[in-house]
Amino acid sequence: MDKPLRVLIAKPGLDGHDRGAKVIVRALRDAGFEVIYTGIRQTPEMIAAAAMQEDVDAVGLSLLSGAHLTLFPAICKELKKKGLKDVLVFGGGIIPDEDIPVLKKAGVDGVFGPGTPLQTIVDYLKGKLAVAR
Template sequence: MSEKRIRVLVAKPGLDGHDRGAKVIAQALRDAGMEVVYTGLRQTPEQIVAAALQEDVDVVGMSILSGAHGTLFPEVVNLLREKGAGDVLVVGGGIIPDDDIPALKEAGVAEVFGPGTPLANVVQYIKDKLN
């Protein structure tokens, strides 16, 4: 019997107009054997959660550069919980000050990956959490 592939939703919440990093992460996850759905730019928390539910993902990975992570990331976590999908692993990345990371983790974001994080570290983190 084949092992279930990890399904990941890569999302760009808020008004960010740059998605190169999100696309690099999405490709690295695909190369590692995961199924990846990319939502595109300027997604609301509601749109992200709706896509996560529709696609039955194991992980929601959000990338943000705008500074709105303190509002948008916890909103996604809360909406997932409200919809009965609190078991979905939520991770984030982008330009996020180190001082903001503890509050994000307290809000339910499992891990935050900053600029320069090796792609292999992101892949391994997700695999370790879900296997």
């Protein structure tokens, strides 16, 4: 039997709007993932440490405050510093289209804006992580 994939959902920075993150957590749980949620207001160091200790396959970041260009790359850097080079990083929230290439260059593999069907995210993760395994 295949072991469930593990995903950490994190909310970095000062933004406390976590309904989107919780919707993702719930959808992934129902799709058979083991999902760990950090809660709000986490630093990049805390998120990377949690990802390392939980040995997750992917880290999902949710941010609505506009600080994604600072925080998402900072988290990617922290993950690499901890030796987590193979962890898939994806993100969502209020992210302007023109910022997406910048984030991708920093190591964020996928960016999903408001209105993305949940199935799209589930399929994306299953596809990417199946290849990784």
